[in-house]
Amino acid sequence: MSKEITSREEDYAQWYNDLVIKGGLAENAAVRGCMVIKPYGFGLWENMRDQLDRMFKETGHVNAYFPLFIPKSFLSKEAAHVEGFAKECAVVTHYRLKNDPNGKGVVVDPEAKLEEELIIRPTSETIIWNTYKDWIQSYRDLPLLINQWANVVRWEMRTRLFLRTAEFLWQEGHTAHATRDEAIEEARKMLDVYADFVENFMALPVIKGVKTPSERFAGAEDTYCIEALMQDGKALQAGTSHFLGQNFAKAFDVKFLTRENKQEFVWATSWGVSTRLVGALVMAHSDDQGLILPPKIAPLQVVIVPIFKGDEQRGFIENAVLPIIKGLKELGITVKFDDSDNARPGWKFAEYEMKGVPVRIAIGQRDIENNVVEVARRDTKEKISVSMNGLPYYIKTLLDEIQQHMYNKALAYRDAHITSVDTWADFEEVLDNKGGFISAHWDGSAETEEAIKEKTKATIRCIPLQSIEEKGVCILTGKPSSQRVLFARAY
Amino acid sequence: MSKEITSREEDYAQWYNDLVIKGGLAENAAVRGCMVIKPYGFGLWENMRDQLDRMFKETGHVNAYFPLFIPKSFLSKEAAHVEGFAKECAVVTHYRLKNDPNGKGVVVDPEAKLEEELIIRPTSETIIWNTYKDWIQSYRDLPLLINQWANVVRWEMRTRLFLRTAEFLWQEGHTAHATRDEAIEEARKMLDVYADFVENFMALPVIKGVKTPSERFAGAEDTYCIEALMQDGKALQAGTSHFLGQNFAKAFDVKFLTRENKQEFVWATSWGVSTRLVGALVMAHSDDQGLILPPKIAPLQVVIVPIFKGDEQRGFIENAVLPIIKGLKELGITVKFDDSDNARPGWKFAEYEMKGVPVRIAIGQRDIENNVVEVARRDTKEKISVSMNGLPYYIKTLLDEIQQHMYNKALAYRDAHITSVDTWADFEEVLDNKGGFISAHWDGSAETEEAIKEKTKATIRCIPLQSIEEKGVCILTGKPSSQRVLFARAY
Numbered sequence: 002m003s004k005e006i007t008s009r010e011e012d013y014a015q016w017y018n019d020l021v022i023k024g025g026l027a028e029n030a031a032v033r034g035c036m037v038i039k040p041y042g043f044g045l046w047e048n049m050r051d052q053l054d055r056m057f058k059e060t061g062h063v064n065a066y067f068p069l070f071i072p073k074s075f076l077s078k079e080a081a082h083v084e085g086f087a088k089e090c091a092v093v094t095h096y097r098l099k100n101d102p103n104g105k106g107v108v109v110d111p112e113a114k115l116e117e118e119l120i121i122r123p124t125s126e127t128i129i130w131n132t133y134k135d136w137i138q139s140y141r142d143l144p145l146l147i148n149q150w151a152n153v154v155r156w157e158m159r160t161r162l163f164l165r166t167a168e169f170l171w172q173e174g175h176t177a178h179a180t181r182d183e184a185i186e187e188a189r190k191m192l193d194v195y196a197d198f199v200e201n202f203m204a205l206p207v208i209k210g211v212k213t214p215s216e217r218f219a220g221a222e223d224t225y226c227i228e229a230l231m232q233d234g235k236a237l238q239a240g241t242s243h244f245l246g247q248n249f250a251k252a253f254d255v256k257f258l259t260r261e262n263k264q265e266f267v268w269a270t271s272w273g274v275s276t277r278l279v280g281a282l283v284m285a286h287s288d289d290q291g292l293i294l295p296p297k298i299a300p301l302q303v304v305i306v307p308i309f310k311g312d313e314q315r316g317f318i319e320n321a322v323l324p325i326i327k328g329l330k331e332l333g334i335t336v337k338f339d340d341s342d343n344a345r346p347g348w349k350f351a352e353y354e355m356k357g358v359p360v361r362i363a364i365g366q367r368d369i370e371n372n373v374v375e376v377a378r379r380d381t382k383e384k385i386s387v388s389m390n391g392l393p394y395y396i397k398t399l400l401d402e403i404q405q406h407m408y409n410k411a412l413a414y415r416d417a418h419i420t421s422v423d424t425w426a427d428f429e430e431v432l433d434n435k436g437g438f439i440s441a442h443w444d445g446s447a448e449t450e451e452a453i454k455e456k457t458k459a460t461i462r463c464i465p466l467q468s469i470e471e472k473g474v475c476i477l478t479g480k481p482s483s484q485r486v487l488f489a490r491a492y
Numbered sequence: 493m494s495k496e497i498t499s500r501e502e503d504y505a506q507w508y509n510d511l512v513i514k515g516g517l518a519e520n521a522a523v524r525g526c527m528v529i530k531p532y533g534f535g536l537w538e539n540m541r542d543q544l545d546r547m548f549k550e551t552g553h554v555n556a557y558f559p560l561f562i563p564k565s566f567l568s569k570e571a572a573h574v575e576g577f578a579k580e581c582a583v584v585t586h587y588r589l590k591n592d593p594n595g596k597g598v599v600v601d602p603e604a605k606l607e608e609e610l611i612i613r614p615t616s617e618t619i620i621w622n623t624y625k626d627w628i629q630s631y632r633d634l635p636l637l638i639n640q641w642a643n644v645v646r647w648e649m650r651t652r653l654f655l656r657t658a659e660f661l662w663q664e665g666h667t668a669h670a671t672r673d674e675a676i677e678e679a680r681k682m683l684d685v686y687a688d689f690v691e692n693f694m695a696l697p698v699i700k701g702v703k704t705p706s707e708r709f710a711g712a713e714d715t716y717c718i719e720a721l722m723q724d725g726k727a728l729q730a731g732t733s734h735f736l737g738q739n740f741a742k743a744f745d746v747k748f749l750t751r752e753n754k755q756e757f758v759w760a761t762s763w764g765v766s767t768r769l770v771g772a773l774v775m776a777h778s779d780d781q782g783l784i785l786p787p788k789i790a791p792l793q794v795v796i797v798p799i800f801k802g803d804e805q806r807g808f809i810e811n812a813v814l815p816i817i818k819g820l821k822e823l824g825i826t827v828k829f830d831d832s833d834n835a836r837p838g839w840k841f842a843e844y845e846m847k848g849v850p851v852r853i854a855i856g857q858r859d860i861e862n863n864v865v866e867v868a869r870r871d872t873k874e875k876i877s878v879s880m881n882g883l884p885y886y887i888k889t890l891l892d893e894i895q896q897h898m899y900n901k902a903l904a905y906r907d908a909h910i911t912s913v914d915t916w917a918d919f920e921e922v923l924d925n926k927g928g929f930i931s932a933h934w935d936g937s938a939e940t941e942e943a944i945k946e947k948t949k950a951t952i953r954c955i956p957l958q959s960i961e962e963k964g965v966c967i968l969t970g971k972p973s974s975q976r977v978l979f980a981r982a983y
Contacts, residue, residue, distance in 0.1 A: 031566075031622050032610065035559035040638060043556045065534045068526035069612075069643055069659050070582075073589070075522075077597030088589055091561075092600050093612070095583040096647040098564070106568030109583050109609055118600055119523065121560075121584070121612075131522050141834060147531060152560055152643065156587040168560050343632060 006355075008289045013233045014161075020283050021162045024292045024356055027279075034160040034167030038276070041356065044300030046170065046279055050150065052202055052298065053172065053274065056194050062146045062174060067128050069152075070119040075127040079252040082126065085219020089156035091121040091167075121154040126220060126245070126271055129175045130253040137177055137267055139258040144187070145177040163280030164237075164492055171275035177267045179257065181246070184268035185223075188244040191272040192225040195240035203278065204295040204407040205229050205285050206415050207239055208438070208487065210463025215447050218271075222246035228462045228487070230415045231284040234436020236462045236489035239281055242272035280492075285411055286380075292357025293380055295407050296400040303329060303336040303396060304353045308346050308365035315340060321369045321389070325362075328393030334400065354379060359403050360396060380407055421485070428476050428488070432459055438489050442482035444475035453477055459488045497846075499780045504724045505652075511774050512653045515783045515847050518770075525651040525658030529767070532847065535791030537661065537770055541641065543693055543789065544663065544765065547685050553637045553665060558619050560643075561610040566618040570743040573617065576710020580647040582612040582658075612645040617711060617736070617762055620666045621744040628668055628758055630749040635678070636668040654771030655728075655983055662766035668758045670748065672737070675759035676714075679735040682763040683716040686731035694769065695786040695898035696720050696776050697906050698730055699929070699978065701954025706938050709762075713737035719953045719978070721906045722775040725927020727953045727980035730772055733763035771983075776902055777871075783848025784871055786898050787891035794820060794827040794887060795844045799837050799856035806831060812860045812880070816853075819884030825891065845870060850894050851887060871898055912976070919967050919979070923950055929980050933973035935966035944968055950979045 006023060007015040021027055026042030029035075038046065054064075070093065077083045097113030100106075122128065129147075136142060150172045160166050174191060178184040192209055199205050207227035217224040221243035229239045247266040250256070256264045286293040296302050305325070307318040322338055329336045339349055346363065353361055363375040374392065377384045380403050387395055418437025422428045431439055443449060443461065453476075454460050464486045473482050497514060498506040512518055517533030520526075529537065545555075561584065568574045588604030591597075613619065620638075627633060645659045654660075665682060669675040683700055690696050698718035708715040712734035720730045741747070741757040750756055777784040787793050796816070798809040813829055820827045830840055837854065844852055854866040865883065868875045871894050878886055909928025913919045922930055934940060934952065944967075945951050955977045964973050 028626075030559045031619065032559045032561045032563060035561060037559065037623055038557040040554040040556045044554065046557075047555065063531040063535065064538065065531045066529040066537075066661065068521045068523045068528065069645070070523045070526060072523060073600075074597060076589075083598060089587065090589055091584045091610070092586040092589065093582045094585045094600065097580055098567070098583065098611070099579070106565060107574060109564075109585065119582070120589070128522065132528055135519075154560065170557065 006289060006291065009232065016289070017280075017284055018162065020287050020292055021280075024283075026283070026292075027162050029162065032167075034157055036162050036166050036168075038170075041300055042279065045282075045294065045298060046276060048298040048300065049198075049202070049278060050172070053194075053198055054150075056198060057148050057172075057174065060190065060194060062148045062176075065147050065149055066151070067125050067132065067149060069122055071122050071125070071128045073118045073120055075131060076120060078127060079220045079248055081248070082220035082252075086123050089158075090123055091154045091156060093119040093121065122151070123153055123155045124271075124273070125149065125151070125153075125173055126175065126249050127253075130249040130255060130269070133175075133177055133267070134253050134255045137255055137257050140179050140260050143177055143179045143257060143267070144183065146174075146187075147176065148172055148174045161280070163276055163283070165277075169276050171273050173271060173273045176270045177250075177255070178270070179259065179265075179268070181268050184246075184270050185244050188223070188225055188242045188270040188272065191270070192227065192240070192242040195242065195272070195274060196227050199227060199229065199239050199278070200408065202295065202297045203282050203285075204297075204404055204411060205239070205281065206408065206412040208463065208465055209467070210465045210487065212241075212463060213447070213450060213461050213486070215450055216461065218243045220245060220248050222248070225466075226463050228438075228489075229281055229285060230411075230418055230437060230489075231281070231492065232414070233284075234418060234490075236438060236491040237277075237281045237284070238462070238491065239278060240272070240274040243270060245269035245271060286407055287357065290351075291355030293407065294357035294359060296359045296404045299357065299359055300335070301337055301356070301358050302334050302400060303360045303362060304349075304358045305336065305338045305362045305364065306346055306349050306353075307338075307340050308363060309340075314366050315342075317366055318364055318369065322364060325374075325389070325392055329396060332393050332397050334393070334397060350377075359400060362396075378403055380410075419487075422476065423473070425476050429457060432457055432488075432490065436490070438462065438487045440485045440487055441476045442473035442484075443486050444478050444480035444482055446478075446480075449475060449478050449480075453488070457490075459490050462487045462489050462491060497780060497782065500723065507780070508771075508775055509653065511778050511783055512771075515774075517774070517783075518653050520653065523658075525648055527653050527657050527659075529661075532791055533770065536773075536785065536789060537767060539789040539791065540689075540693070540769060541663070544685075544689055545641075547689060548639050548663075548665065551681065551685060553639045553667075556638050556640060557642070558616050558623065558640060560613055562613050562616070562619045564609045564611055566622060567611060569618060570711045570739055572739070573711035573743075577614050580649075581614055582645045582647060584610040584612065613642070614644055614646045615762075615764070616640065616642070616644075616664055617666065617740050618744075621740040621746060621760070624666075624668055624758070625744050625746045628746055628748050631670050631751050634668055634670045634748060634758070635674065637665075637678075638667065639663055639665045652771070654767055654774070656768075660767045662764050664762060664764040667761045668741075668746070669761070670750065670756075670759070672759050675737075675761050676735050679714070679716055679733045679761040679763065682761070683718065683731070683733040686733065686763070686765060687718050690718060690720065690730050690769070691899065693786065693788045694773050694776075695788075695895055695902060696730070696772065697899065697903040699954065699956055700958070701956045701978065703732075703954060704938070704941055704952050704977070706941055707952065709734045711736060711739050713739070716957075717954050719929075719980075720772055720776060721902075721909055721928060721980075722772070722983065723905070724775075725909060725981075727929060727982040728768075728772045728775070729953070729982065730769060731763070731765040734761060736760035736762060777898055778848065781842075782846030784898065785848035785850060787850045787895045790848065790850055791826070792828055792847070792849050793825050793891060794851045794853060795840075795849045796827065796829045796853045796855065797837055797840050797844075798829075798831050799854060800831075805857050806833075808857055809855055809860065813855060816865075816880070816883055820887060823884050823888050825884070825888060841868075850891060853887075869894055871901075910978075913967065914964070916967050920948060923948055923979075923981065927981070929953065929978045931976045931978055932967045933964035933975075934977050935969050935971035935973055937969075937971075940966060940968050940971075944979070948981075950981050953978045953980050953982060
């Protein structure tokens with residue numbers, strides 16, 4: 002084995018950290034709470050980003066770029082927003098350094114103090130709605146469908162690579178609409194786009210729902226979300242889409258002239274997913290040998306490892322492999338031929354398993370004489386001898402199969418971990434021993450929600466969009482309830 | 493006319509600003525010195541970025557992401573670098589806000605002061621080389637060919653949209669090599685990539701050269717550059733590629749084990765282009781009617797404007813246009829059919845001229861009966877009646893022709909504005925009346941360079957890579973010189 006990974010059984014958190022570090026995805030930076038996204042991890046993010054970007058454009062959105070800095074006073078303009086966001090922020094107070102009079106490096110120049118402090122954006126509603134004020138005059142300017150890819154900063158005290166870092170990369174959509182219904186439709190549509198992406202590209206099933214008032218985005222009237230389940234039975238919020246009502250339009254005085262010649266406030270949405278999705282991907286699919294990446298977004302889909310002794314065999318194998326590489330590339334498959342001689346095949350096998358490359362092809366001189374190669378799937382670890390005739394098509398089909406199999410496996414796990422309970426005793430029992438989502442009745446009050454959270458650390462992940470009305474009584478208080486909600490401990 | 497633009501003749505700086513604002517590329521943000529890149533401007537940048545990204549990947553580079561924040565002490569580690577970069581920076585001193593005790597919004601929490609201030613990256617050599625220390629142990633880890641797309645901040649006092657803003661978007665390549673020669677080769681290769689991009693995609697001829705020591709990047713042993721000429725006769729540095737020697741390796745103690753089993757410092761390069769290129773593009777090609785964008789990077793290549801009265805004509809035209817749109821899209825051409833009825837055709841014509849859309853197709857009912865359309869080129873403003881048969885192919889060829897014509901025009905202008913002079917009187921005369929690049933002898937001293945800059949505001953843009961050895965005397969001091977250098981006033 003090339004590198005040791007802590008097993009999930011032994012220490013799930015350490016297993017996750019080992020995968021991220023040893024799989025070459027990211028590492029902690031010299032700056033507290035920040036990470037360096039390494040080339041392999043960034044390649045993965047690029048594939049995710051590019052696919053999402055295509056989906057945003059297909060649904061009529063365009064990209065733009067707004068400033069990194071937000072004047073401090075902007076944060077205070079929307080009352081709920083400042084409560085939720087203004088606290089743990091990076092604050093720029095000065096704009097110049099000078100040579101240390103004592104001769105040791107540089108110091109902040111006290112003369113260069115900003116009149117108003119600038120906040121590094123934790124999210125951009127305020128600066129964007131301040132801008133939209135000038136862009137929107139009439140119903141003809143609506144809808145405004147804009148997305149931004151950007152870095153944001155939230156000064157988290159306890160950070161974990163990808164899952165929670167002070168600086169992270171994300172996209173934030175900010176749209177403006179003439180009517181309430183149209184804005185709600187947009188927020189729901191983007192939730193569907195996220196669900197489509199996470200399920201069909203990340204091979205990770207999600208539950209669509211709406212947050213309770215306590216879990217809403219600061220400044221939203223409704224927060225829609227997709228929730229996924231990790232292998233340790235904890236939930237992870239994979240994306241959110243907010244219906245913001247007219248809150249930001251009122252805070253920044255953004256009105257438009259209707260067709261009926263009246264001045265009205267604009268309706269808004271915002272929606273975002275971040276590099277956190279990379280963490281979800283790692284935790285949902287991987288095993289104790291390393292990462293398992295879905296073919297549709299894997300930076301490298303196929304690796305070919307030659308088994309050779311000496312240069313003559315190497316040359317012989319290379320000749321046989323070149324047409325296979327060509328064939329794979331023609332089918333749009335990314336492939337690497339690793340004929341480096343500084344590591345044995347066994348070491349390479351372990352290394353590419355660690356990195357989660359979906360398909361490995363091993364090929365030696367005798368294989369070529371028999372017109373076969375050995376194909377190994379990363380997800381099931383099955384190995385099979387496959388004819389070299391039509392190999393690229395075989396691989397293409399196999400990649401689709403792996404993608405589907407990964408989804409099915411995650412779905413089966415997820416579905417086996419949604420438990421309906423009707424008593425408090427069962428609730429605690431399932432939470433502590435089985436984990437996963439618990440579907441239970443709740444009386445609808447924030448106090449009960451908070452009490453359950455304090456007792457168990459479980460939160461209401463969402464009120465599922467597809468839930469059915471069902472009369473029952475709250476598991477904690479016994480008060481009446483009209484539908485079940487999903488509880489879980491969560492990342 | 494839809495919007496008034498100041499003419500170049502009247503006020504070149506205002507003309508530029510009008511184009512950027514009224515062309516919908518960008519606007520000043522609420523934050524001093526920062527800009528909002530609007531969707532049309534961002535679409536242009538995306539096309540430039542994506543093409544550059546392809547070229548970087550084709551030359552073996554991969555993307556990664558490093559933190560926005562740089563610990564203050566890092567900047568002091570490379571002596572020349574701190575002099576050049578540490579001064580006008582955004583400084584983060586606190587990480588929390590709190591409710592104002594006086595009840596008015598939020599204030600910086602004095603308790604949440606950082607132990608060491610963080611600088612918003614003005615460029616990332618320091619944080620990246622601090623990271624490379626852990627990534628590089630042996631010659632097997634080299635070369636390391638990494639690029640980053642990021643936002644950076646330099647606290648400029650006088651800002652202009654795209655050309656000089658406090659925050660801007662760019663890419664920065666940071667590579668590590670085993671030998672001096674290999675690093676120099678890399679720096680030169682990336683200069684060639686930049687020149688290829690600017691000439692063949694932005695249709696803008698450049699001169700490749702090397703900077704004088706006074707104009708070098710802070711921390712570099714050599715700075716290679718490409719210099720372009722704007723329509724007002726001023727030069728603009730369009731990209732730089734630095735050979736950093738072992739300066740950053742020494743500052744951050746990055747050594748590697750050679751094949752001969754010796755510990756040696758690593759050799760480095762860095763290279764970057766930024767959203768400043770958008771400014772160069774605007775200034776180099778546009779005219780008094782608006783932007784003129786090269787087809788290869790224009791966000792929209794073709795606009796079709798129907799000339800109609802009433803819904804019946806509109807429907808008739810739409811039917812005729814649909815196959816044209818389909819044909820254009822099949823050839824990979826971006827096209828918009830603007831049949832909105834809230835503006836007259838003349839207004840639309842002016843609007844798309846303003847936005848620099850390379851080709852406009854106008855089509856009315858009688859045109860269709862005659863099986864023709866009117867095709868207007870944005871660059872020459874020629875209008876021609878073209879048969880609808882095979883129109884998409886005609887347009888494709890026309891777009892190529894426009895691209896080439898724009899380059900040829902810029903090249904002719906540039907070549908007509910390189911003037912060889914041999915006396916100080918001629919130097920001043922050409923500089924003040926003709927502008928452009930002046931090819932003249934210089935004695936090679938920083939004092940003379942500085943004196944010329946003080947007298948005339950002209951700087952040495954570069955020592956051209958293709959210059960020929962030629963004995964002469966310095967235009968200012970009369971001292972001996974071995975080759976001509978290029979002077980110009982510059983952005």
